[in-house]
Amino acid sequence: MSEGMVVSEGRITVEDVVCKTGIDELDVQLDGGIPVGNTVLMVGSSGSGKTTICMQFLANGARQGERGVFFTITEPLFKLTKNMQGFDFYDKKLIESGMINLIDLRIISERLGLDAEKYTVEDASALLEVLKDIADELNVKRLVIDSITALCYRLQTKEMIRDFIFKLGSSLAAMNCTTFLTSEVPPNEVKYSQYDIEEFIADGIIFLGDVDRSGDLIRTLQLIKMRGTAHSRIKSAMSISSKNGIELTPLLKSRA
Amino acid sequence: MTNTLIDGLKERVSNAITINQSVGVILPGNNYSDLIQALFEHIHSRSEDVWVYVTITRPYESIFKQFGDLSSGGNIKFIDCISRAAGLPKIDPNCIFIESPAHLEKIIMEILNIFRNIGDNVQKYLIIDSLSSLLIYNDAQLVTEFFTHLTNRTRLSDIHSVSIAIEEEMSDNINKIIYLRSDKIIKLRESFI
Ligand SMILES: Nc1ncnc2c1ncn2[C@@H]1O[C@H](COP(=O)(O)OP(=O)(O)OP(=O)(O)O)[C@@H](O)[C@H]1O
Ligand SMILES: [Mg+2]
Secondary structure, three states: OOOOOEEOOEEOOHHHHEEOOOOHHHHHHOOOOEEOOOEEEEEEOOOOOHHHHHHHHHHHHHHOOOOEEEEEOOOOHHHHHHHHOOOOOOOHHHHHOOOEEEEEHHHHHHHOOOOOOOEOHHHHHHHHHHHHHHHHHHOOOEEEEEOHHHHHHHEOOHHHHHHHHHHHHHHHHHOOOEEEEEEEOOOOOOOOOOOOOHHHHOOEEEEEEEEEEOOEEEEEEEEEEEOOOOOOOOEEEEEEEOOOEEEEEEOOOOOO | OOHHHHHHHHHHHHHHHHHOOEEEEEEOHHHHHHHHHHHHHHHHHOOOOEEEEEEOOOOHHHHHHHHHHHHOOOOEEEEEOOOOOOOOOOOEOOEEEOOOOOOHHHHHHHHHHHHHOOOOOOOEEEEEEOHHHHHHHOOHHHHHHHHHHHHHHHHHOOEEEEEEEEHHHOOHHHHHHHHHHOOEEEEOOHHHO
């Protein structure tokens, strides 16, 4: 962390250089938080907790006065809010006050007159402009796209995917906005992205998996990479509960 | 059950946990219920302290039926690791039901969560009932690691702990680790009692 940096307006604080997820154990593993402006892939199979951790990231930020936006593609808004109401970290007031903005990307692309299935290069850049405008106008510091896999599916070539994520990431970084992109992968595979590109462009990868312990599945979280910080690479056990949302503790390893 | 036996046990246990940070109690299965009776009587007499009771031996409901009166002081919270896996959970504000006794990390998280909200000026106590029962659901190496990790964390948070081990369920590893990680061992022998 660059705590010693000094600029003319005064000292840069830790908060200016790292974005705290607000999940304590995760911030410790990140050596303080995510470097501001990073684009992070939240990778996991179905039901691994990607949406939940992203929403908790936004809620924690909103409580610190950082505005966030959540673009959903996979889940309609009413289902998303219904699922999130089960968690104590979720507070309707954060939505009502505009500290968290929930936006259905399918509705945006419909309004732009884009094909629902496949985007042309022009479609992709139109969509990109809209995303950037929204982020800029709302002055958001935290942004989520759930999921980037579904978005990539509509981009037809690897070049388009690379271009889209790269441009999105650099524009948001310029706005000091930290971004989570959820990435869906098949269960029990060590694979971080569907199209093998997302992971190379992203600044960070957080992997949600599970381990089998005598037939019971234990959720796990592991930091695979995070540019700009000396992070831990240990595998943690992860719990999802209504009361505390996402929580981590070191995974106990059976040597048997 | 004679009262002198329980009174004697109560005195030994209460002396030990007041002085020592971590106490291991190793006992034959025959004396198990006497020990639990003694523990609850002790807890009942210490209403200013906060207790977390982790059960892996008996469902919370059955403990509550037997000791409900002694645990009614509001100073004890339960973590039940077996009812949910057995399909018997109830909702109870005084008890957290963990999905499986194999989810050792979750046990640690819930223990620390309860104590996290307790002020520094309150004395905190943890009871693990029992370490040996965890061996039914987990391999010994894992239970050893669990216990090491847990005692590190409780020490850091100034939580006193009583860890019970039933002789008939013990393995060499657990015996070793309980001796290694406890400041004081109380070993009950049937012949003495
Ligand atoms: N209130 C709750 N308390 C505890 N666990 C919950 C709660 N709500 C959901 N869960 C657990 O979280 C899991 C879903 O998490 P989430 O929706 O964040 O996963 P996801 O990775 O986004 O899944 P998908 O790929 O299907 O979108 C559920 O399968 C469920 O096990
Ligand atoms: Mg999801």
